[in-house]
Amino acid sequence: MNPTKRKQSGAIGTVILFCIAVVCAGALWIYFDEDVARKLKQEAEIQSMAVIGDVATKRLASASGEGTHGAAVDLIKRPIEVREVAENIHYATGVGNTIMITTSEGVVLFDTGLVIQSANQLQILKDTVSDADVRYIILSHSHADHIGGTRFWMDEGTDIIAHQNFEEEQRYLSELQPYQYGRNRTLFPWMPAWEDRPDIALMRYGGIVPTITVDDWETYAFTLGGIEFQVIGAPGAEGADNAVLWLPQQKVLISGDFFGPQFPQFPNIFTMRGEKVRKPVEYIKSLDRLIALNPDVILPSHLDPTIGAEKIRKGMQRIRDAVQYVHDETIAGMNAGKTVNQLMKEIKLPANLELVQNHGRVDWAVKSIWEYYMGWFRFESTTELYPIPAQDVYADLAQIAGNENLIALANNYLIQGEPVKTLHITEIALAGDPQNASALALRGQALVELLERAENGLRNDYEIYWLKSQLDTAP
Ligand SMILES: [Zn+2]
Numbered sequence: 510m511n512p513t514k515r516k517q518s519g520a521i522g523t524v525i526l527f528c529i530a531v532v533c534a535g536a537l538w539i540y541f542d543e544d545v546a547r548k549l550k551q552e553a554e555i556q557s558m559a560v561i562g563d564v565a566t567k568r569l570a571s572a573s574g575e576g577t578h579g580a581a582v583d584l585i586k587r588p589i590e591v592r593e594v595a596e597n598i599h600y601a602t603g604v605g606n607t608i609m610i611t612t613s614e615g616v617v618l619f620d621t622g623l624v625i626q627s628a629n630q631l632q633i634l635k636d637t638v639s640d641a642d643v644r645y646i647i648l649s650h651s652h653a654d655h656i657g658g659t660r661f662w663m664d665e666g667t668d669i670i671a672h673q674n675f676e677e678e679q680r681y682l683s684e685l686q687p688y689q690y691g692r693n694r695t696l697f698p699w700m701p702a703w704e705d706r707p708d709i710a711l712m713r714y715g716g717i718v719p720t721i722t723v724d725d726w727e728t729y730a731f732t733l734g735g736i737e738f739q740v741i742g743a744p745g746a747e748g749a750d751n752a753v754l755w756l757p758q759q760k761v762l763i764s765g766d767f768f769g770p771q772f773p774q775f776p777n778i779f780t781m782r783g784e785k786v787r788k789p790v791e792y793i794k795s796l797d798r799l800i801a802l803n804p805d806v807i808l809p810s811h812l813d814p815t816i817g818a819e820k821i822r823k824g825m826q827r828i829r830d831a832v833q834y835v836h837d838e839t840i841a842g843m844n845a846g847k848t849v850n851q852l853m854k855e856i857k858l859p860a861n862l863e864l865v866q867n868h869g870r871v872d873w874a875v876k877s878i879w880e881y882y883m884g885w886f887r888f889e890s891t892t893e894l895y896p897i898p899a900q901d902v903y904a905d906l907a908q909i910a911g912n913e914n915l916i917a918l919a920n921n922y923l924i925q926g927e928p929v930k931t932l933h934i935t936e937i938a939l940a941g942d943p944q945n946a947s948a949l950a951l952r953g954q955a956l957v958e959l960l961e962r963a964e965n966g967l968r969n970d971y972e973i974y975w976l977k978s979q980l981d982t983a984p
Contacts, residue, residue, distance in 0.1 A: 544665065555661050558711055559628035565707070566625055569699060584770075584811060589629045591637050594808055595759055597736065599638045601630035605654035606810050608763055609634050610756070612734025615644035618662055619754050619763045620655045620810045624712045627658025643667045644733060647740055649765020649810055650750045651678040653714050660711075670729060671719035672742050674750035681785070683715040692783050696974040698981060723752055725791065726798055743767055743799065745792025746776055748784065755802055760818075762804035767795070769868040770811040773824035775831060775858075777869035779877035781971050786881045789836045789874070796829040831862040835871055839878045849879045849887060866967040900940065907941025916947045919955075928955035928962075956980050 570586045584604040593599050600608040603626040608619040616639050622630050642664045648671040649655050659669070682689070687703060694700045701707070723729045723742040730739045739755040747766040754763040769776055778787045804821055808814045815821055835856060842852040853872040858864065886893055907915060919934035932955050938948035960976040963969060 547665075551661065551663075554711055555628045555631060558624070558661065559632065561707065561709065561712070562625035562628050569625075589626060589633060591633055592813070594761065594806065594814055598756075598759070598761060598808070599634065600808065601634050603630055604811070605657070606808075606812075607631070607634065607658060608808060608810070609638055610736065610738075611639045611641070612644075612736045614734035615642040617645045617647065617733060617738060618643055619647045620649050620765060621646065621658035621662055623654045624657030627661055631658060631661050645670055645731075645738075647671070647752065647754050647763075648675065648717070648719070649752055649767075650748050651675050651682060651717075652747065652766070653682075655765065655810055656717055657712075659717055668721055669717065669719045670721045670723070670740050670752070671717075672744070672750040672752045673722040673724045674744070674748075675717075675719055675722070675752075678748055678750040678785075679715050679717065686714065689783065695978050696782060696971065698978060726794065741798065743795040745778065745788045745790075745795050747780075748787060751795070753799065755804075757802075760803070760805040761808060762799060762802060762806065763808045764799075765810045767799070768807065768809060768828070770809070771865065771868065772807060772809065772815045772821075773828050773864055775864040775866045775869040775871060775874070776828060778832060778874055779869075779881075781873060781975075786877060788881070789832055789878055793829055793833055793836070796825060796832075800825045800829065827862055827864060831858055831864050832874075834858065834862055835874050836878055839875050840882075843879065843882075848889060849876055852879065867969055870967060870969050870972070900936070903937045903940030907937050910937070912938060912942060912945060912948070916945075916951065919948065919951045923951060923954060923958070928958040931955040953980065 566585060587602050587604075590602050591599050592602060597611045598608070599611075600606040601622070604623040605620055605626075607622045607627070607630040610617040610619070621627055643662050644664075644666075645668045646659055646662055648659070648669065650672070690700075690703050690706075694702070721729060721740075723740050725742045725744050727742050728739050730737065732738070737757050739757060741753050741755060743751045743753045745751065746768070751765060751767055753765055753767055755761075756763070768774070776792065778789050778792050780787075800822065803818060805818045806814050806816050807821055815824070835858070838856045839852055842855070847855070853875050856871060856875050858871055892899070915934055915938040919931045919938065922928070922930040922934065931951055935948045935952040935955065938945055939952070942948070956976055956979050960973065960980065963972045963976060
């Protein structure tokens with residue numbers, strides 16, 4: 510044998526082996542690269558979000574003032590902690606809860622909280638409950654306080670389950686964000702101005718695409734590690750894209766915002782912050798479905814669980830009957846030829862259906878049900894058809910009436926306990942003379958009177974926020 514040739518073939522063999530090793534290492538590197546890089550990037554994002562979130566939460570908490578039970582301003586002050594509902598059900602507290610259900614085959618999450626709190630919620634849940642793979646993330650609806658941490662929780666192959674309308678709701682909320690931000694900031698003046706908000710990609714709203722969807726009153730059922738899960742489309746409460754999770758073996762209903770932050774309370778079947786109308790009859794139908802489940806526990810996405818089948822059943826029935834009552838009375842009044850303002854004054858919950866109204870409010874529900882069915886034209890005045898509101902002639906009216914007469918009239922109304930009429934008259938006076946000190950003072954007194962009534966009456970959060978914002982912006 511030619512020794513040179515053998516030596517050569519040995520060298521070729523070494524080269525080939527070396528090449529194979531390099532290719533394998535390269536392939537492994539490429540294989541690991543994507544996964545490792547994705548994980549590293551995600552970890553870096555979580556770390557950054559934890560830092561940004563801490564600063565933002567502290568700022569908001571120190572500037573946020575007072576609210577009623579369950580108001581956003583109170584929620585931001587809650588420490589982030591893990592609470593146990595059952596051996597396999599935990600949640601991290603915050604403005605919005607992040608709920609974790611553990612199984613032997615991975616975890617299922619329900620809602621992912623407000624973005625600025627999501628990294629801390631993630632860390633505490635992973636540290637104290639489970640860091641197993643996230644198999645499903647179920648999103649109750651598209652509001653920012655429920656979906657903020659989704660990107661941080663995603664593992665390879667995590668499914669996102671949401672209502673079929675989730676993407677559409679997310680779209681319009683994204684498109685109208687600058688406008689809605691302004692409205693929200695009027696109610697929550699501790700929010701930074703739109704141009705000063707931290708515009709960081711990690712914190713941006715939107716862009717979530719569910720991989721599994723449920724339609725209205727449809728159920729998506731699956732079993733994981735022996736635990737049965739049923740995701741149910743439940744429209745009507747906080748929007749057209751509500752979904753809830755039912756755990757039939759444990760009789761636990763994970764309800765998102767379906768009932769609002771308290772249980773039971775009159776629901777926000779519309780919101781004065783401004784959003785698409787919410788559908789009252791669909792809400793009642795959703796409630797009927799949930800009542801039929803007969804839950805032992807309701808675990809919401811704000812605040813803490815309600816426990817006890819009897820208490821829950823009675824509460825759900827009362828909410829359903831109250832909404833049905835307000836709906837039917839509105840329809841009856843419309844058919845009897847009453848105006849929307851008359852109906853807002855007249856329709857009250859009977860004693861057996863009494864519910865707190867700090868979130869949703871009966872008279873505003875009447876107005877929204879009216880508009881839900883009839884739109885904006887009330888058939889009350891021709892002027893409604895044209896973009897020339899009464900305010901356009903206020904300055905002329907003020908000149909004819911004279912400041913003194915207007916001030917006397919505004920004052921009289923205040924003395925008679927009619928602060929809203931005082932506001933009407935001061936608006937006319939101020940249209941003619943924007944700096945008129947007496948008119949401004951009376952306007953302020955009328956607002957203070959309304960605020961006192963609100964705080965001693967229904968304690969509706971949104972009414973209180975609005976009145977305070979008007980007092981704060983008084984010149
Ligand atoms: Zn919410």
